[in-house]
Every structure is written in C-alpha cells, then in structure tokens.
Amino acid sequence: MTKSLSKNNSLFYQVGFVLFIGSLAVYPYLFLFNIFFPSTLSIGKNTFIFIITAIILLCFLLRWKGILSKLGVGTIYFIMFLALMIIIIRHWLYGEGIDKIFLYHIVLTPLLYCGVAYYYLREKEKKEIVKKVIFCSCLIQAIIGLLHFYVFPYIHLGLSPDGLLKIVRGVGTMREVGTLLAANLYADFILLGMFILINSYKKWRLPQLAVHILMFILIWGVAISASRWPFIVAALLLMLYFKKLLLSKKIISVLLIVLLLGSF
Amino acid sequence: MAQKVATGEVTVRIAKYQLALSSLLESLPSFLVGPFFGRADTGIDVTSFSDNSYLLLMITFGVPFICLFLFLFSYIIRKTISINRNYFILLYFLITLFINNSILWDVWLFYFFATLYSLQPEPSPNLYRKSILNQAVSLKAEN
Numbered sequence: 001m002t003k004s005l006s007k008n009n010s011l012f013y014q015v016g017f018v019l020f021i022g023s024l025a026v027y028p029y030l031f032l033f034n035i036f037f038p039s040t041l042s043i044g045k046n047t048f049i050f051i052i053t054a055i056i057l058l059c060f061l062l063r064w065k066g067i068l069s070k071l072g073v074g075t076i077y078f079i080m081f082l083a084l085m086i087i088i089i090r091h092w093l094y095g096e097g098i099d100k101i102f103l104y105h106i107v108l109t110p111l112l113y114c115g116v117a118y119y120y121l122r123e124k125e126k127k128e129i130v131k132k133v134i135f136c137s138c139l140i141q142a143i144i145g146l147l148h149f150y151v152f153p154y155i156h157l158g159l160s161p162d163g164l165l166k167i168v169r170g171v172g173t174m175r176e177v178g179t180l181l182a183a184n185l186y187a188d189f190i191l192l193g194m195f196i197l198i199n200s201y202k203k204w205r206l207p208q209l210a211v212h213i214l215m216f217i218l219i220w221g222v223a224i225s226a227s228r229w230p231f232i233v234a235a236l237l238l239m240l241y242f243k244k245l246l247l248s249k250k251i252i253s254v255l256l257i258v259l260l261l262g263s264f
Numbered sequence: 265m266a267q268k269v270a271t272g273e274v275t276v277r278i279a280k281y282q283l284a285l286s287s288l289l290e291s292l293p294s295f296l297v298g299p300f301f302g303r304a305d306t307g308i309d310v311t312s313f314s315d316n317s318y319l320l321l322m323i324t325f326g327v328p329f330i331c332l333f334l335f336l337f338s339y340i341i342r343k344t345i346s347i348n349r350n351y352f353i354l355l356y357f358l359i360t361l362f363i364n365n366s367i368l369w370d371v372w373l374f375y376f377f378a379t380l381y382s383l384q385p386e387p388s389p390n391l392y393r394k395s396i397l398n399q400a401v402s403l404k405a406e407n
Contacts (some may be wrong), residue, residue: 030371082333109370111337117378121381128330
C-alpha cells in the first residue's frame, strides 16, 4: 500500500514537473496565439493564458499537500481566510458582484508560482533543466526583439479591437515589446536570462567568447525596450560579470579610450 | 491633477501615486478594505492602475491586509531561500514591484520564481539548518 502510494506520488511529481517545464517553455508565446487565433473568455481573459494558468494550477493540485506543508499550511490558510473576508466586506459595503472576484487573483498568483517553483525545484538536475529552459526563452525573446526592431519594425504587434495582427507601415521604430506585448515586461523578462547566465556560465563550461556574445545579445535586447530600470539592472549585472576583468589595467584603458571616442 | 501633469508640475507617475493615496485615505472603509473600483470622480480603477504594485494591492484589498500579506509572504521567502545569497535579485524584484504593476505580469512572476528557486544552492537553507540541528542533537546524545 505504502509502496503504491509513493509510486503514485512520484508519478504525480514527475507529471507535475513535465507540466511545469512545458508551461515555462510555451508561456511567453501565448500572447501571439491570441493574435493569430483570437479567443477571449467571457470574463475578458485570453483563453490561452487562462489554459496555461490552469495547467500551473494543476501542477499545484497534483502535489498540493506537499507544497502547502513546505510553504506553511497555517500561513497560507490565514492569507486565504483574510482575502475571503475582504471580498465579503467589499460585497457588503460596495455591492460588488461575483464578476469582480477575478480581480483578486493578484494575491493568489505569486503564492501559486512561488509554491510550485519551490516544490518542483528541489533537485539539482531539475534546477539545471529549468535554468536552461529559462535562459533559452530569454535569449529567444531577445533575438525576436532584435529582429523585429531592426529587420521588420513596420510590423506592430498589438491587440487591436478586432484582435488581429496589426501591420502599420511608415510609423518608424517604437519601444520593443517582443512577443510579450509590453516593453517593461519584455525587458524585465530578458533580465532573468542575464541572472541565470551570470550564475551558471561557469557550470555550463561555455567558452568566454560565447558568454560575451550571449551577454551582449541580452543587454542589447533590454536596451531596445527603452526601459530605464531594467537597463540599469542589466548594466549592474554586466559590471558584476566584468568585475574581474575591470580590475585589469588593459580593460580600464580600453574603456577610457572608448568613452573618449564616444564623447566626440 | 490633470492640469498639474499637463503643466509639468508633477510627472504622470507621481500624479498616479497621489491619486491612489488620496483615494485610499479619503475614508476609513477605503483605508481598511480599499476604495470602490472604477470611480468616475477619482478615475481609480484597479484593472488599469499601473506604476506601483503595492498601491495596486492596497487599492484592491486595503492597507492592513496588504501589510500583513507582505509580511507573511516575506516570511515564506525567508523560510525557503537564502536571503544573503539572493540579495540582489530580491532587491530587483521589490523595486520592480514598486515602479511597475508587475504583480499583474503573470508570465514574469512565473519565470521570476522559477529563476529564484533554480538559483538556490544545494542543500536548501531549511535542510541545511535541519542537518546542523541533527548534528548538534547527535553530538549531545554522544556526550
């Protein structure tokens, strides 16, 4: 009995992990799906985003007892109870209908994502797989952004009233949004790839030149979004990466010459 | 407020913050459970308010709940990761929440937590603490 239970638990864990990886891999492109195949639920949500959220919720439900015990059952139940009380009080005070209930997901989603990530990322091998998936997603996003910004900037991706791909010619370049349809989101998304790369390039045994190129692509991707805060963080990460190199006199000299030439 | 923004007296972001704060502080129920959504006079609408996730949360749930929520959430984070090793990424997360409505960016939140937990060293801080405790207990038993 115990053996079959643990086997089932292990199976659920593996299924949950596969769903978790699958969600990570496809999530950034779901905004595009809605442009090519417009589908919106009656609650005003993108159907594809709703499906992926449901899949992440399934990852949680497959191992809910384990996840809750890891995060602290009392804490989670206390937050849920208070949120429910607020919803009831607001209903009583302002007469809010059931249609407003979806607005309250903003306290649930961070807990859900935090719990699922913490639970499924306990083993070293799984962490390595996830790091690679995240890094590849961020790199692809940066490449898509750069291609769009320089090669076909006349195609503007956006949710027009008819929900179709909008092609506008002669408008010129705008802040890059990648496939995420928001400049700040796009920049902050790529930044996560930089965090992973700086942490893992030694473990992955990438050649120095390859790391330089990857870092350059990511920071360039952030730069074309024209988002100030992600760009500052990207510059700090770059400084962190070059920390050892910056100490050498040769690099300082090259940087000074570049700055001097740039000032003309 | 719109006039102040138009004349450049205040930036749009500051104007939004002022609007959200004045809406929160206008009455006791607003402070405790948040103001009524989509008010025509203030223009505060939880579905479109941007530039600060903390204010967005306060508008949605009121100030006391959000203070408690943030406290409990930080407790969970402290329990599950090593703060010192992840100081930079956590600081980045908190500031990003402050200057954007990033609490609504589901894809980013999902990726952020996956990144955060994939960067944790082996073993996790809790297990490490437990193993130290176990060692201490076994040493005491030996003595």
